[in-house]
Amino acid sequence: MIISEASDDGTNDGHGPENTIDGSFDSESRWSSEGDGKILLLDLGAEATATQIKTAWLNADERTAYYEVEASADNSNWVTLISNGQAEGTEELVTDSFDPIEVRYFRIIGRGNSENLWNSLLEVEVHGCGGLDQPPVQPSGPPEIGDLDPSQPPSENFDLSRWYVSVPVDDFDPNGRADNIKEDDLNDGFELPGYFYTGDDGAMVFKVGPTGFKTSTNTSYTRVELREMLRAGNTHIDTQGVNRNNWVFGSAPASDRSAAGGVDGNMRATLAVNRVSTTGEDYQIGRVIVGQIHANDDEPIRLYYRKLPDNTKGSIYFAHELNGGDDTWHEMIGSRSNYASNPEDGIALDERFSYEIDVKGNLLTVFIYRDGKPTVTKSVDMSQSNYDEGGQYMYFKAGAYNQNNSGEEDDYAQVSFYALEVFHD
Template sequence: MALLSAVVLSATASIENPSFESDWENWADTDPSAISGVAYAGSKSAKLSGSGAKMEQQVAVSSSTNYRLSAYVDGAGILGAIVAGGTHQVQTNSGAWKKLEVEFNSGNAQSVTVFGAYNGAEGRFDSFALENLGGGSSSGGSSSSSSGSSSGGGGSCTGNSNLAIVSANDDGSNDGHGPGNTIDGSLADESRWSSSGVKWITLDLGALRTVKGVNIAWYKGDQRSSFFSIDTSLNNSNWTTVFASGQSSGNNADFESYDVTDTTARYVRITGSGNSANAWNSILEVDVVGCGGSGSGSSSSSSSGGSSGNSSSSGGDLNPSLPPSSNFDLGDWYLSVPSDNDGSGTADSIKEDELNSGYQNSSYFYTAPDGGMVFRCPIAGYKTSTNTSYTRTELREMLRRGDTSIGTQGVNKNNWVFGSAPASARDAAGGVDGVLRATLAVNHVTTTGDSSQVGRVIVGQIHANDDEPLRLYYRKLPGNSKGSVYVAHEPKGGSDTWYDMIGSRSSSASNPADGIALNEKFSYEIKVVGHTLTVTISRAGKADVTQMVNMSNSGYDTSDQYHYFKAGVYNQNNTGSGSDYVQATFYALENSHTGYAD
């Protein structure tokens, strides 16, 4: 994650070229960043698609004056201001265009640096503004972190999720496998950090967070034990040991989780002292687990880390008068609907270009009164193939983004592969590993039909060539006021393994005490890194629920296996009344992959 700096240039705090209609004029940009044709206002925005992306500009301000910085963000991002060495910021991790605001007092400063930041996934920024609120002391209506300061910690937060990591650094003595490899989302052997002796790697979280744990995937983790300790710091200078005399298991090629002493920190340092075979310290990937922002004034639209931390609607930023593609970036999706307008005998497919040209259908796919994207699917309808048992109104990921010279199927630029796949497959694919995030509410489920099928709907998937590594279900039984959430993992050519996350998938389940009611918003994150599949369910005011699946023996890391995400409603009932239906409204949808930039 990289800081995206804007420094305002006029005494009246006017940001030049605030909507990027003149491309990068008045901004100094650093890749991977680009001008995007998807905009909140006008025709352009700035897109941040990976670690290191940033842009800068400068503004003169009046001293001892209150200011409000705002910008619209589509996807993930951090917005903030650096004032006399202190940082005031707010963040978001998902959602269609939403307005972020952060307030600060200029103090003795004559200029400030306002910034946005890559926040673990792709994001677009548009319509920057800096408003003069007048003189006086700081209103404190923002989150802030200042180097060396412990103010504004996240100690009261609840729940756990993977925190965004701004950067990774070491002392420069690595063997060419640098520290940035540990936060690139890949578990490939060549994507590692390696340094010999007693050596450290420092992770910058970008702001104060409550750190609760660290997940580490060790190089050759199933062949040797690594020796290490973990420390945290507020200022990258004074350190507190939170995990001492650590030793990895020596029998695990995937992530191992280490529960550390809960602390408020911006920096996390892992110090290695060799392994059971030699003096090398080698790490494939790191996740820092925790929660919270860096102050009580953090934005209600922010969420921590890589998973969607809150389930509040983006509805204030969604326009109910526009078709779904005007509220959501659907450029890398096509839509299946259970009609047959082309006379093929199978469900219609709305390809990328048509979908993004304002397509909507009042029966199956349209914009809700609150601006959400509605997916509706009855039991009766056309199916996508003769081998499919159920109807669907569902998006299928298409990384080719309308380039029909690229085929739909195969290990190619339209699909992605696991980070554990051979190098030839990773090079040929459109992306490596993946994250799908969504915020939604299930509005209706079927109430008729066989008891084994009633009330079921799939709202998210990972699909492979012929199998389904992940299906995410919501199910509410008649008579129950709340629904359950569970997942299925299907190994290549094998049988499903089921995992209950909230409540039970049983056809006779009692009302789940902690279940999700119809029309209740929640968020999910589906994440694949190498062999590890992680599904997280997030709700406002409740701890996240997480399920991890080890896919080492699932058969998907071969050179011919490809994958794509799916989202929407996949009706899992074919026995009820034909007019009975499932429906869900999505308020945020975001997909990302290592090496993929639309």
């Protein structure tokens, strides 16, 4: 559930109340105020049903934090929910549950800790059974498109120092799987005509057919796709694992956040889908994945563009896969149906649009931007998706991941990227 604002009486030590709702568990991102009875006020922005409040306290793995929690619908009449709260043994989120209550405001009353009267709160979350679907993050807007030179390879127009690209051939490292062109080679002018190259307008082009070598035995489809590599060519760091090559959610254990190359993430891209498959099985025709977050084995998000042969415009939707579980589907523009009618507000082939994928803690938010049209937004609460377990690592992917392996041999999908940016805490 979304907390729109956090405030106090202004007597904090410079670590302000806004730090408790930024999704970061870093020790410097905390609220600290000394004294018995210091209050952190939380505003949900609108009334909602709540059943839990979760708090993470600085150094609670070494000492006990003491606190109370009160709730109000009007910021005037208060009900005590937690009268003797204690957090100890961990810096992770500690859950306090209560009967469902209609509430807009919470106040956490600090009572110091077992060593002194400092109240140092790292992060707070509110959970419940309904209300508040608005996104907790503000859209950043489309990324800026730089000067794109059609005579240069992709790495001269885009910073590819922290990516590798998968191509569905087995020519460079014969092993029966798709070739992965690692960071240094990719950023040194690599291109592969017919798969990965610079378009006539300077775009970075990804083109992929229905067949070819795949990245693993567990993959059903071919791709030409970038994979985020935070190690930037330092091959002493493994590709996989909770390490400096990958990132974790802000809700991950503190030890994972310390070991990872980043905490939380934001990817923005401007692109156009030039072509989608038109032959094959009904459930596969016309769909291509243009952006992902990949975890160890599952995908917190796969962002799809799909256009059916009889339609002039395509749809945008995404899958959120639970860790070790099933997909949940979220439509943003049009329908993902195999028999969808032409989406009135859809996106045509060759039409430029932008997406933004943002993760803060257990909250995933997707924005779709188009010139002259309202921003389309969808948020997913991942608190029950189990990606906050220890050992779960993340990386972004972007390109053309063809979701059709039943089409005719000369069928293909093609996606052109005009801007691509990634940020982490």
